[in-house]
Amino acid sequence: MRTLTYYVASTLDGFIAGPDGGDPSTEDFMAVTPDLVEFIATHYPETLPGPARDAMGLTEPGRVFDTVVEGRRSYEIGLAAGIDDAYPHLRHLVVSTTLGEAPAAAVEVVAGDPLARVRELKAEDGLGIWLVGGGRLAHTLLPEIDRLVIKLNPSVVGSGVPLFDGGFTPTLFETVDVTSLPGGVQVITCERRG
Numbered sequence: 001m002r003t004l005t006y007y008v009a010s011t012l013d014g015f016i017a018g019p020d021g022g023d024p025s026t027e028d029f030m031a032v033t034p035d036l037v038e039f040i041a042t043h044y045p046e047t048l049p050g051p052a053r054d055a056m057g058l059t060e061p062g063r064v065f066d067t068v069v070e071g072r073r074s075y076e077i078g079l080a081a082g083i084d085d086a087y088p089h090l091r092h093l094v095v096s097t098t099l100g101e102a103p104a105a106a107v108e109v110v111a112g113d114p115l116a117r118v119r120e121l122k123a124e125d126g127l128g129i130w131l132v133g134g135g136r137l138a139h140t141l142l143p144e145i146d147r148l149v150i151k152l153n154p155s156v157v158g159s160g161v162p163l164f165d166g167g168f169t170p171t172l173f174e175t176v177d178v179t180s181l182p183g184g185v186q187v188i189t190c191e192r193r194g
Contacts, residue, residue, distance in 0.1 A: 001122055001123065002067075002121065002122045002123075002124065002125075002126055002127070002128055002129055003122070003128045003129065003146040003147055004069075004118055004121075004122060004128070004129045004131055004141065004144050004145050004146050004147075005064070005065070005128055005129070005130055005131065005145070005146065005147040005148070005149055006131045006133075006138055006141075006145050006147070006148050006149070007044065007047060007065075007130050007131070007132075007149040008131075008132065008133050008138075008149075008150060008151070008163070009024060009025070009030050009150075009151040009152075009153060009185075010150050010151070010152055010153065010163050011029060011030070011152075011153050011155045011156060011157050011160075012152065012153070012154065012155060012156050013156045013157060013158065014162055014163045015157050015159070015160035015161060015162055015163065016133055016134065016135060016160070016161050016162070016163055017133075017134070017160050017161040018157060018160045018161070019159050019160050019161075021073050021134070021160075021161050022077065023077045023080075023081075028155075029153060029155035029157055030153050030155070031153075031183075033181075033183035033184075033185070034183075035181045035182045035183045035185075036151065036181060036183060036185050039179070039181055039187065041056060041058065043063075043064075044063075044064055044065075044149075045058050045060065045062075045063065046061070046062035046063065046064065046065050046066075046087075046089060046090060046130075047065065047068075047130060049078070049083065049086040049087065050083070050085070050086060050087060050088045050089060051083065051086075053089065061089070062089070062090060062127055063127075064127060064128050064130075065090060065127055065128045065129065065130040066090060066091060066126050066127040066128070067090055067091040067092075067093070067121060067126065067127070067128075067129045067130065068087045068090045068091070068092050068093070068129075068130045068132060069093045069094075069095065069110075069114075069118065069121075069129060069130070069131050069132065069137075069141075070093075070094055070095070070131070070132035070133060070134075070137070071094070071095050071096070071132075071133060071134040071136065071137040072094060072095065072096035072098065072099050073133075073134050073161075074132050074133045074134050075094040075096070075099070075107075079103065084102075084103040084104040084107070085104035085106055085107050088104075088106060090130075091108075092104075092106060092107045092108065093107070093108045093109075093110050093117070093121075094107055094108070094109050094110065095109075095110045095114040095117075095137055096109055096110070096111065097111050099111075114137060114140055114141060115140060115141060115143065115144060118141055118144050119144060122144065131145065133161075134161055134165070135161045135162045135163055135164055135165030135166075136165045136166065138163065138164050138165070139164045139165050139166030139167075139169070140166070142164065142166075142169060142171055145171075145192065146191065146192050147189065147190065147191055147192070148173055148188070148189070148190040149187065149188070149189050149190075150163075150187070150188045150189075150190075151185050151186075151187050152185060152186045152187070152188055153184070153185055154184040154185070171192070172192075172193040172194070173190035173191060173192055173193060174190060174191055174192075174193050175188060175189070175190050176189050176190065176191050177189040
């Protein structure tokens, strides 16, 4: 069975974006440093957007993931940059009840129950499924999240889009790896307990 991994950057106080929900990678509190790019290109190259992969000469298929799932607000960050399919090298699903038809033919819009759709995906053959965000979708999909890979930034912002945006839902994970990068980011990998 395939696994669902929530692979995302976060601040120390648990936010994946500022209050406006914009692209956090353009902000000082989640700076994309050369050492972080090197880590991503080495371990998770398929999570780099298509234009970045092209610029870096990355052409190999996914090592960890072959499918990406994201919420509408995360998807719209790419649209605002003029990119209608930021991950053309992956099967791309966008969860939204308001988007209607996706601007890119290869992007599947999931207007129904995202939990049921992810369960269907997990039952298929293939590599892992990458959950980009956002926080509300992550909370909805929490029952199916098998792994967390958090790029923990040494910053505190006070408010914004939470890592998980929903009600009190205790769920236990076990830390299985911590990689400290020279620029200050710690990549923390946790597996669901039980």
